[in-house]
Amino acid sequence: MKAYADKKGAVHIIGVDGREQTIDPKKWQAGAGYESVIVAPDGKTVGWLADRLLSPLEGSTNYSYPVALELDVWRDGRVIRKFSPSAYVIQNWIFLKDGEEVAFHTAPPHGQEFFNCTLFDVGTGKQLAQWELDRKDYVVPDWAKGLLVDADLPTPDEFEKLYPPSSAPNKATAKSQQNRP
Numbered sequence: 001m002k003a004y005a006d007k008k009g010a011v012h013i014i015g016v017d018g019r020e021q022t023i024d025p026k027k028w029q030a031g032a033g034y035e036s037v038i039v040a041p042d043g044k045t046v047g048w049l050a051d052r053l054l055s056p057l058e059g060s061t062n063y064s065y066p067v068a069l070e071l072d073v074w075r076d077g078r079v080i081r082k083f084s085p086s087a088y089v090i091q092n093w094i095f096l097k098d099g100e101e102v103a104f105h106t107a108p109p110h111g112q113e114f115f116n117c118t119l120f121d122v123g124t125g126k127q128l129a130q131w132e133l134d135r136k137d138y139v140v141p142d143w144a145k146g147l148l149v150d151a152d153l154p155t156p157d158e159f160e161k162l163y164p165p166s167s168a169p170n171k172a173t174a175k176s177q178q179n180r181p
Helices: 156-162 171-178
Strands: 002-005 011-014 020-023 034-039 045-054 065-075 078-083 089-096 101-107 116-121 127-132
Touching: 002 034, 002 045, 011 045, 034 065, 034 089, 045 089, 065 101
Parallel strands: none
Antiparallel strands: 002 011, 011 020, 034 045, 045 065, 065 078, 065 089, 089 101, 101 116, 116 127
């Protein structure tokens, strides 16, 4: 099986028998299309990102640009599952376990780098895991490593500079401040 997105943003899936199925962009995509088409290792599952064109007002820029708001998974002649992030946009995605699972990395469309990854079961649509780079969880789980191969993860020292510890008083400092004259 082969699959690709054409210049107009439509997905083309060509089966082993040579028959082709075309999925055209939807009206909600506002002139954007599909991208990042991948055939799963099982050879029968295909996925792609559905982009929407942000207006200059929506994107806080003076030009329009596409952002990925949905991951579609196709099998047996139809889209079987659609995954949307709860916030931000999908930066990249991968199949895992021969197409039985998908994971994606989300972040703001532009600005500071953000590391948030989510893993889903394709069959049920259930979220299996989520990981976000923070002080408590600096170690990237195995399932998320393929999403971050091109990312420059900050070192723990760099992370401290980017996200300094909160200066909000805790119980101990609040109590000592109360006892001051």
